[in-house]
Amino acid sequence: MISGRLWQLGVCVGALATTSTVYAYRNPERFGAPVQEGGGGGKFFTLSRAEGYGCAACHSQGAPIAVDIRGLPAIVVPGEQYRITLDWPDDRPSVALNVEMTTNDGAPFGQLIAPDPLTLSAADLCRVSDEPSSGQSVSIDAAGRRVLLIAECGQAQTSFDWISPLGLTEGYFSTSITFSNRNGKLDGDQVVDVSEPFGRQSAVKPPSSCAITGRAPTRFGALAWCLSVLALVARAATRHLTI
């Protein structure tokens, strides 16, 4: 009787269980490798407008994790270099991500740069490397698509540089971050997706009078400037009518 039930159980498990297993991309270079070699074939899963898919295409989305983004400019000065930092909880030692900056239609927006590790803080550096390393590399394809690949190496945060383009001041910062539970499978991982516009405030043109000071106007200042102009116009109109 027992053996009969065991056999039934075996049949059920055999019928229902999936036989598939999946291997993640531990080496970021595999994203750009041909699919025939097990690579991504040029898909980087940055969630950017150039691609649209993130790590959750394969990894489980899981519960959200708070990631602090620092250094993303609200106002983009053309040709300026910015250092951007992504900081996640320190109890997450196994984190990997790909980063991309694009325009609204998915074209490259500025240049992402992997900085010299010697210019980074200890939190940015790999814990598993003897030499100072941030685990970062930049992939540039034939179409000029530029993706910053950041390997899982025990870092507590990651910092990278971005040089803004000369002609555009508005774009999107996109990344999809995998927090692995290191079980070698895709389930149980957590994915944080970020696709954020930035530089939009630069579309607000400062009043010409503010250019003298060389400082960006506050909203209150711009409002006061407009009210002053309106008052002068109204006063002139009143005088004209009186005359």
Add this chain to the structure above:
Amino acid sequence: MTWARSLTVMLALCGFACRTDAAWSGELGRADFAVFEQEIYPVLMRDCGFANCHGVEQRPFQVWGPGRSRLDTRATNIVELERARTYARALSMLYTDGSRPASESPLLTKPLELSAGGATHGGADRYGRNVYRSRAEIGFQVLSRWAQSSTGAAGSGGAL
């Protein structure tokens, strides 16, 4: 005899689960396997074979291979098995009712943007875009050439 009865019930349930009110009947089509291996398989691997998309056994259309979902790592001929399974599933996606061309089969309409003549697809990206936004995309053209050269799978009835 208990196990035999259980097996019979299970098979009956499987048959019931796979059957629809309007059961499909017909033959699977044929398409060049060499071309599939050389051109189609890489496109399907790149664009469809993700673990949360078509790299799972629960979906009718399945894509298996290295760097994606694997069928069974213990099999010595795993690469052949995965390509054969993917080929069979791709063929099944060349289905039409027989009166329509292969260009209207799910293999070509499902990944294509609605505005370009495609169909709805759960695999739209974060911005609501389908895999191929136009018929001019290289991946779509490769699939299209292969589909046009196939005999397609034609039958009657059934629901996709």
